[in-house]
């Protein structure tokens with residue numbers, strides 16, 4: 001569906017409301033406190049009961065005979081889980097390894113690469129802070145240069161992003177690190193065009209897809225990136241601790257886990273599949289999370305959450321008479337809207353708004369200071385409905401006015 005078609009769908013009248021199984025009806029299936037208005041699924045996810053039950057059952061299975069579990073059952077269970085994730089993401093399971101989170105996946109790639117003095121690594125101004133810190137670490141260590149493509153925000157069009165990245169690349173560019181979905185702004189970047197651009201110049205690409213699986217129909221084999229780092233605990237609905245790394249086969253011999261262990265020389269899968277003794281239930285619960293989504297319907301999840309996100313963004317920006325951070329065609333399940341305030345925005349003041357909303361109003365959302373303005377980032381997931389965003393629309397300006 002193109003941008004235009006999607007925005008027409010988002011504008012559809014309420015008579016085509018989403019199926020009743022979503023929103024409030026579904027909330028009881030999640031372990032969240034029932035009275036909390038939870039508009040921050042994107043940060044840490046939130047578990048549905050059937051997935052939590054599956055994770056608990058796996059933990060109990062391990063306890064029945066820990067040695068047998070670790071030595072004989074675990075290796076195949078991990079590969080089965082990777083196969084299941086691969087099927088979901090349009091990839092081969094053997095190209096996927098699990099790690100604790102996207103930060104670890106990005107670190108595994110970046111710390112496996114060797115740069116020379118004068119080499120350049122390109123990223124964008126949307127780069128997630130933990131990833132930027134890792135990039136600073138590896139480029140400083142090698143006397144290489146970190147180049148930041150400045151992407152305008154609020155963004156007008158996807159082409160601006162591709163243009164900003166293209167003009168930051170030079171003959172010395174050795175790597176591009178780019179978000180699929182930007183954390184701060186929720187913008188869905190035109191990742192196919194960006195990867196195509198880099199590949200046309202023979203530049204390897206690490207895609208930071210921490211937010212994408214479950215929010216966007218990711219097809220890894222078609223994307224043609226070099227590496228794709230992701231999380232299953234956010235939109236896919238698996239327990240925290242279920243990050244992953246997909247690596248194009250030619251590059252697998254060169255990538256090493258962040259923790260070197262027994263099997264580091266035994267190939268990509270084995271090197272990552274044993275990071276030392278730990279609780280593996282999060283990795284192994286990924287198939288249960290995929291099954292839970294299938295029980296709701298993948299297409300219905302996308303339709304409900306996209307539409308709710310678009311409606312929530314419009315509601316907030318109309319109520320607050322303020323800007324949206326992303327054009328409609330670049331929104332997934334996360335939207336960013338400027339929050340008017342008499343006070344100049346600072347990171348501490350943004351945290352304060354968030355704290356007051358959480359503590360005094362039992363409402364969880366994400367507030368950021370960007371270029372002296374407050375921006376509220378909302379997540380819309382299957383258990384949310386529009387009334388929760390109406391609550392935020394009313395409360396947030398009051399809290400901001402009382403800083």
Ligand SMILES: Cc1ncc(COP(=O)(O)O)c(C=O)c1O
Pocket residue numbers: 042043101102103104128130131179181182183184208209210211231243
């Ligand atoms: C774009 C992006 N990269 C990386 C991360 C880090 O994810 P984690 O904390 O699970 O490693 C996030 C988290 O929200 C993110 O949005």
